[in-house]
Amino acid sequence: EGVFVLYQDILQACNHVLSSKHHEAPRVESLTLLGDMFYLLSDTHPLKMDLIKTIFTSAIKEPYKHSRCQAIYEVGMICLSELSSGHSPSSIINEAFDILLATLKFNDSTIVLSSVDMLSLLAEKIHEVENTYPEIPCRLLQSITSAAANLLLTPDNDKKTK
16 A cells, blocks of 8 residues: 555656646656656556556657657657557557657657657567557558658758759
8 A cells, every 4th residue: 555655646746747837847857757667567556547648648748858758768668568568459559659650740850759769669569569450550651651751841851962
């Protein structure tokens, strides 16, 4: 019971930091702590889904670049862990891929590279993804193609070569 209260307090404190408007708040550290806590909680722990929701929300809505990148890394690691566990199909995987693919469309190259890093890491689990989530590889190709097309259409790439 004492450990549950401790985990609950940590999650609540991290949520408080992440909802703060102060850019000096230890946002990256909070997300790192939540990512580490993910591995400490059993799959049936009542706080695990709240923890995942907090990380996923930060990957989508976090206003500060470095903390958003950390959240994206945590999303990728959660997805890798879930794919490696051999559990039955989970909505966590689909949502994680949705987040990683959506961040490919950002205008910030640091955020896009964070997502690319995580997708590259997840490539080692492509067979599990194909077998359990057959719709994801198609979405992955569509998103990468779209992101590449957007890069090719940016004004910086329209410069004449000499």
